[in-house]
Amino acid sequence: MQQEIISRADSIARGLKRYFTGKPCKRGHVSERNVAALTCIQCSNEKSAARYQSDPDRFRSEARERMAKKRPEPIKRAKAAVPAEQLCILLHVLDRRTALDRGLRHYFTGCQCVNGHLCERITSDRQCIQCKRARTRKWVVDNRESVNARQRDKQLSRYRSRSAEEKKADRAKRRTWISSYMAQYMRDNKERYVHYATRRRAAKLRAIPAWYGELDEFVMEEAALLCRIRRELTGVIWHVDHMIPLRAKDACGLHWSANVQLLPGAINASKSNRMILTEPREWILHL
Numbered sequence: 001m002q003q004e005i006i007s008r009a010d011s012i013a014r015g016l017k018r019y020f021t022g023k024p025c026k027r028g029h030v031s032e033r034n035v036a037a038l039t040c041i042q043c044s045n046e047k048s049a050a051r052y053q054s055d056p057d058r059f060r061s062e063a064r065e066r067m068a069k070k071r072p073e074p075i076k077r078a079k080a081a082v083p084a085e086q087l088c089i090l091l092h093v094l095d096r097r098t099a100l101d102r103g104l105r106h107y108f109t110g111c112q113c114v115n116g117h118l119c120e121r122i123t124s125d126r127q128c129i130q131c132k133r134a135r136t137r138k139w140v141v142d143n144r145e146s147v148n149a150r151q152r153d154k155q156l157s158r159y160r161s162r163s164a165e166e167k168k169a170d171r172a173k174r175r176t177w178i179s180s181y182m183a184q185y186m187r188d189n190k191e192r193y194v195h196y197a198t199r200r201r202a203a204k205l206r207a208i209p210a211w212y213g214e215l216d217e218f219v220m221e222e223a224a225l226l227c228r229i230r231r232e233l234t235g236v237i238w239h240v241d242h243m244i245p246l247r248a249k250d251a252c253g254l255h256w257s258a259n260v261q262l263l264p265g266a267i268n269a270s271k272s273n274r275m276i277l278t279e280p281r282e283w284i285l286h287l
Contacts, residue, residue, distance in 0.1 A: 223260055
């Protein structure tokens with residue numbers, strides 16, 4: 001499709017951000033140009049790509065700063081009360097019978113309800129809209145457990161109705177998003193991760209008992225190797241877990257061969273430093 005040729009003056013008059021002359025720029029690109037900077041769009045894209053390749057972290061941080069400056073602060077405005085006369089003009093006064101004949105869901109009588117609300121009413125049950133919303137909110141608060149259970153059942157039925165291929169694609173998409181998010185988070189919070197790793201190493205050194213020997217070292221190396229083998233065979237990440245955590249709230253486990261087990265990464269992450277799954281093969285019941 002041939003692009004419309006338009007001058008910069010005409011673009012400014014129309015309020016456009018770009019214009020197209022049909023002539024190549026000094027680098028030979030025939031593309032649109034920026035009205036404000038008079039620069040070729042393709043030249044700008046190539047410069048941005050070169051800057052990203054040279055220093056991706058700096059490019060992302062500068063982009064986030066620009067977006068933060070452009071993002072306007074939310075303006076909180078109080079809802080002004082509309083006078084009854086003006087509201088009657090905005091909302092056409094209509095009785096319920098006429099609304100039913102026209103197939104309307106709401107109608108406006110121009111009179112207040114028993115609770116003093118001047119607004120539309122529901123055609124099916126004659127209730128004021130504001131009264132209906134208040135009753136609904138109160139019912140949800142009083143029946144929070146049943147509402148949550150119904151919502152869970154709805155989500156579960158929706159999940160079960162999907163095909164295996166769709167579920168697999170969703171899981172892969174979620175894993176990719178989580179991996180990219182965590183990688184970016186680690187780059188943005190290097191000091192926090194260094195601090196965490198230092199504390200972890202210190203806790204591990206403090207938990208090594210006096211009888212720690214070659215057998216314990218051999219078991220640890222074999223456990224780490226078995227994690228890699230299981231990951232290659234099953235496609236699931238495995239961790240070497242301390243059955244009694246090294247930094248639990250009420251106990252401190254030891255770093256030796258009798259206190260380690262292999263767990264799937266998801267189960268180990270959910271366990272964290274809690275005193276659960278402290279017996280061998282107990283985690284199988286949670287699959």
